[in-house]
Amino acid sequence: MAVSRRDKADFYTQKAHKEGYPARSVYKLEEINSTHKLIKPGDSVLDVGAAPGSWTLYTHRVLLKGKGRIVSVDLNPISLDPIPPTVTALVGDAFSKEIRTRLVEEGPYDAIISDAAPMTTGNRIVDTSRSEYLAEQVVMLAEEQLKAHGNMVIKIFQGGGEQEVLKRMREIFQKAKAFKPKASRDDSFEVFLIGLDKKEGTN
Numbered sequence: 001m002a003v004s005r006r007d008k009a010d011f012y013t014q015k016a017h018k019e020g021y022p023a024r025s026v027y028k029l030e031e032i033n034s035t036h037k038l039i040k041p042g043d044s045v046l047d048v049g050a051a052p053g054s055w056t057l058y059t060h061r062v063l064l065k066g067k068g069r070i071v072s073v074d075l076n077p078i079s080l081d082p083i084p085p086t087v088t089a090l091v092g093d094a095f096s097k098e099i100r101t102r103l104v105e106e107g108p109y110d111a112i113i114s115d116a117a118p119m120t121t122g123n124r125i126v127d128t129s130r131s132e133y134l135a136e137q138v139v140m141l142a143e144e145q146l147k148a149h150g151n152m153v154i155k156i157f158q159g160g161g162e163q164e165v166l167k168r169m170r171e172i173f174q175k176a177k178a179f180k181p182k183a184s185r186d187d188s189f190e191v192f193l194i195g196l197d198k199k200e201g202t203n
């Protein structure tokens, strides 16, 4: 029997709750990392658009196994209590001058992960262009602050702009591709762009 959209959403939400994660989005990162191996224990990781904190907590617990460090930044505070000892949590616009200065002080990074998304308006053109802007900003951050051979993943709303972002990522990474996790809602128009093995001399 086909699993309905609502059943799928409830399944992941309940699983996240049982496993102590604040959001179901954790299963997207689980799937992305199990298929693409972005992060390993000991890495320094930047999580952009981190609140409420599922990706940060999963990175701390499972991917770093408590070894390494995570800088998490969001417009809102992450809701992890306690905040794991590997995590430096920053609150503010990741692309503001002030936060950018802090990100540079804490960098460079072995991996940059971003599930950042704009507040949606319901107008697909507005929402996709805002998402594209965020994705472009994260790619620029990766150009500066991701180490050679580092990996990244960014979320973008599908609407055309993702091809341009992917094109830029192919210039920076040995491999770049779009990936749609099964844990994404069936009606979601998000896709994740994955960059593997940053080329030397691209920053």
Ligand SMILES: C[S@@+](CC[C@H](N)C(=O)[O-])C[C@H]1O[C@@H](n2cnc3c(N)ncnc32)[C@H](O)[C@@H]1O
Pocket: 022, 023, 025, 026, 048, 049, 050, 051, 052, 053, 054, 055, 056, 073, 074, 075, 076, 092, 093, 094, 095, 115, 116, 117, 118, 119, 134
């Ligand atoms: C889908 S949520 C992230 C969920 C998170 N990955 C988790 O697993 O808990 C998207 C986040 O992007 C953040 N965001 C959007 N624009 C941002 C910006 N300019 N700087 C920092 N965070 C931003 C939002 O505040 C929101 O919390």
